[in-house]
Amino acid sequence: MNGAQALIRTLVGAGVDVCFANPGTSEMHFVAALDDVPAMRGVLTLFEGVATGAADGYARMAGRPAATLLHLGPGLGNGLANLHNARRGGAPVVNVVGDHARSHKRLDAPLESDVDAIAGTVSGWLRRSLSPADVAADAAEAVAAAARGAIATLLLPADVSWADGAAPADPLPVRPAPQVASSVVAAVAGALASGEPAVLFLGGDVVASEEGLLAAGQVAAGTGARLMAETFPARMVRGAGLPDLDKLPYPPPLALASLAGTVHLVLAGATAPVHFFGYPETPGTPVPEGCTVHVLSAPGEDGVAAVRALADLAAPDAEPALLEAARPELPSGELTPRSMAAVIGALLPERAIVVDEALTSGVGLAELTSGAPRHDWLALTGGAIGGGQPMAVGAAVACPDRPVLAVQADGSAMYTIQALWTQAREGLDVTTVLCDNGSYAILEHELRNVGARSDGERAGRLLDLGGPGLDFVALATGMGVPATRATTAEELADQLRAALAEPGPHLIDAVLPGRR
Incomplete structure (x- = not known):
């Protein structure tokens, strides 16, 4: 061999x-x-x-x-x-x-x-x-x-x-995740018992597990701590019947505001948050000065067991507040990021896997899908754009019995557009909603945030995807993926409903303001 x-x-x-x-x-x-x-x-x-x-x-x-x-x-x-x-x-x-x-x-x-x-x-x-x-x-x-x-x-x-001379080897045993010491759980419970403003900051295995989220909700109900998730979790279970869990906002001013006044920040499966970039006259982290950071569980430890133990100790009789099933009304008229999000929230199938690389076009997406049927959410953990379409491929291969919905920004789509061909070749059940605003809009925001705003034509051309515009319907069909174009909320709803009803890959070019 x-x-x-x-x-x-x-x-x-x-x-x-x-x-x-x-x-x-x-x-x-x-x-x-x-x-x-x-x-x-x-x-x-x-x-x-x-x-x-x-x-x-x-x-x-x-x-x-x-x-x-x-x-x-x-x-x-x-x-x-x-x-x-x-x-x-x-x-x-x-x-x-x-x-x-x-x-x-x-x-x-x-x-x-x-x-x-x-x-x-x-x-x-x-x-x-x-x-x-x-x-x-x-x-x-x-x-x-x-x-x-x-x-x-x-x-x-x-x-x-x-070369010959090889033979297969037996698998090695996989060590279980380390357990958090009971003294650590007790110390965190003591901090939460102080009554001072606290945030339970969740990530990793905790947000990927219904048990972890329900236990965190119990802690919040019994101690008054707020729940918050890291900005880009690797996998988050969401939907009706789970606690309402806001994510730490990406823009530094919003992140700073969201944690303002926090005295105790408890990390469960997450690391202490930092801003993605440094900005003039802005601290590098949204954690307020004077806030004590408590590590309940570090990534790689058994965070679910740690949060469960914390709930049993700090809030044994509390009942978590859970989201009721709710969907937005189907919108009509102009197709905007928010109306796009409303269409997705209204039609999201049960057990869907949402791959989120919407970037600036994702306004309202988390909010308007929070009460949808139970689903999983995959985010861009490291911030390197171009991960959305490939992740959708992998998720569909891993879970062939579940629909995958990729919400994909246009600029980052072009990093790995070849993923559409693999979706077609493998017959993967991936529906892509392509957020087509014709620009690197996230970089337009960053140009302002770093204090380098320029209204010059040459700077603008480096952030604009026009001249020529990208034809995503042609690109998708050229790689074997059926594609349509939506310019109104009604068109998007009709096309998304049809795509989700038919097995195999589909792409919908959702034309947003800025492209027209």
Whole structure:
């Protein structure tokens, strides 16, 4: 058995049975070995950033790693942005990155690079297999490392892949998440008992779990603490029957206002919030001066158990306030970000997976879907745009029985537009609402926020997506995805209803003010 065959059998044996791939010459023996191990599903993507973003979305919904197959340092480099998002969200991913054969590497071939250094920028675990006898054990360790919420990267020289002498390895046991000490829970309960203004700041496993959210709601009901979630959670369970959970706003002035007056900030599955960027005369964090930050559970610890223990100790008899089922009325007339959000809130299917890369066009989206039927929400954890469409691919592969709704900004869509082709090829049930305002609107906001506002034509051209405008209907249909265009709220409602009723991928170009 050659190294590639042993590697794939080891991955499958450890529960990694999907590989999002954009392979090259160094990975051809891995590709050939897929025919020997039919349990491994290979999903072709046309750009490495789609492969890595899809692995991220898959991991968030499946709760276990997917693999990527990438070609040398340049291929890995092309996938770094979405590996950054996966790393920031704690998603488990196993990268298999081909490298030159050991005898060829020293010749400094044109595609030679410091792939170890490139991988090190995003990887929590990194190893190079040095012989066919090592590769299976290395793969088992990679899966175990990824299962702890890390990006694990295995560098696979081509000759290690093609040489015989390998055998599959058994999976390694996965260590359970560490439990929070009872003394920590008691200290947080004491702070909440003070009656001083407190915020329970939630993220990670806590917001991904109904049990975690209900326990947090019980704490809030019994202590008066406010609930708030991190701005871009990796996965959040939402909808009727759960506590109403606002997210920390993205713009610094709003974030500062939302935490103003807080005396105790309790972190449960989240880290202390900071602004995405530094701004003139603005503090780097929205945490008020004099506020005490208490870590109930850090990312990687069992946050759900910690919040449950806190509820039992600090609010044993409290009943959480829960959202009742509610949907907005279907709007009519002009299609704006808010009317778009109302249409989505009115029609969102039960058990949907919403992938949110709406950016500035997402005004009202969380508010108007809060009382919808139960659904999951995936956000852009690391802020590297271009993750939305690939995450939708991965979520749909992980959960083929659930509808995926991707709400996608136009500028960031063009980073990984190739994901539409994979959606079509795999027949994935993804409906994309494309927020088409014809500009990098988020950068227009940032131009003002950093005090660099310019009304000059040259600066404006760097933020404008016109001249020529992007035809997303043509782009989608050219890659095999049926597409329509909506210019009114009524058109969007009709088109979204039809798309959700028909299996397979669809795209709706929602033309918003600014584009017209």
